[in-house]
Amino acid sequence: MEKTEYRSYIKGRTLLGVKPIDIHRELNDIMEEEVPHYSTVTRLSKSFNEGRMEVEDLKRTSSPKSAINDESIKQIRDLIEEDPHITYDEMEEQTTLSRGTIFNIIKYSLGLKKITSRFVPYILTVQNKQKRVEYSQQNLNYFRDGAGRLCDILTENEVFIYQKQIGRKQSNKLWVGQGQKPFAIKKPNNYDKKYLFSILFRSTGWVYIHLVGDRQQSIDNQYYINNILVPALQVIRDQRPKSGTKIISLLHDNARAHTHENVLAFLKQNQVTPIKHPPYSPDLSPCHYWLFDFIKQRLGDHTNEESLFEEVTKILNKIPISEYKKAFEKRIERLELCVKYQGEYFEHLLK
Structure with missing residues (x-):
């Protein structure tokens, strides 16, 4: 719809006494793209009410x-x-x-x-920022004092992955001829098929991947222990040389399934030390600031969960060990930035 067309529509609806908010809603229903901003509809409606007759510039x-x-x-x-x-x-x-x-x-x-406005995971309170600084400093001290090593960290988190992928804006750019309209791309909604994955990895590569299932399934503490922790720790024990270290430090977020007393008791029994993770801090989790985005950028469309699981596994296998190691080294840098900027989000400061 050309400018003169939507201006004519706004003019006609305004003269009929329709409110700008309703006119804007109607234009959203009529126009597939390039809908004028609500403030534009409001200003035009006001000018037509004040006697403007022209719909041209x-x-x-x-x-x-x-x-x-x-x-x-x-x-x-x-x-x-x-x-x-x-x-x-x-x-x-x-x-x-x-x-x-x-x-x-x-x-x-x-x-x-x-x-462009900067999106942040959460609007942090003063207490949130204090916790981020406190836990970040504790993490840094743990490694600087020699009590912990990056190679001893096992990190885990869950992620929903859509069966059909939506490309990013940059990758969706394309050349079109004069008068042609760009292809429309639908954003994922709550009804699109997606599956919950749990992925665990270390600086030496990925350890275990578990497909929880579709949106109806969730993880409670017992499910987390039986289906994720037990098999993952078994993989580590099978891979570890008999003379190697027995220290394992588990890094995951503050979801109830991860911090339940049953989970903490299981970790203690298996000589696994949980690493404190501050609330609302995906920027300090290697899964969130690196791995999950890395996987999603490389996925294609799938017709079932089995083929999706297979491709996610292939992507994990193709990642060089040096990249896994780098993800944990970057975490140290991020912990330092979190302390330096007093708990504020710092993604926009990274190069």
Whole structure:
């Protein structure tokens, strides 16, 4: 739908007394893509109510330096303060200024630049940050004092993997001819088939992978012990030389299935030391900041859980041991950053 078309629609619906929020909802139902922002619908609706008749672009004057004055600067500042997400097209639409003039006002007069909002796993409280610093420092001391070694860490976590994969925005870019529309890609929703996997690995490679099942299945403490810990520890015992160390440090998150008293008793009985992991900290878990994303980027589509399990296993087998080792070395760097930045998330600071 061209600009003049959706403007005509907004104009007609406005004159019929339809509210901007309802007009925007209707446009979302009608248009497959490039739906005008709600703030644009609101501004256009207001201008049509105030007597604007044109649906074409307003005539703009040329953009000499004199176009940048206190009035035009205030006009752009007010638009940005009203809607920080506003685009150049929307600012052109609401003013008689050219794109070049708007660019110069934003860059040189207002000193602004547009950046992408940063997504974080959780909005941390002061107490959360304190725990992150406390546990990170304890972890660092544990390894710096020689009590623990990176090669002794066994890390585990669960992840849902979709049966059909959705590519990332960058990988979905493609060239299209003039007038052609890009292919639509549906985001996964709560009804798409996905399976819960538990994966355990060390600095020497992956140890054990367990397919829990689809979304209806969950892990409680006894399931975790019987189906994940017992077979994983058996694999380690079978692989370990008789003269080798018996120390195992288990790193997992704070899910109830992982921290239940039955699990802690089982670990103690089997001489496994649980490593304290701070709450809301996927940025300190090798599974989350490395392995799971690595796997998902390389998966194809599957028709059943068996073929999905097989490909996940193949991907794990193809990862060089040096990459597993690097994942744990990176964890030390992340612990240091967590302490340095007082428990704040630091992903945006990593190169």
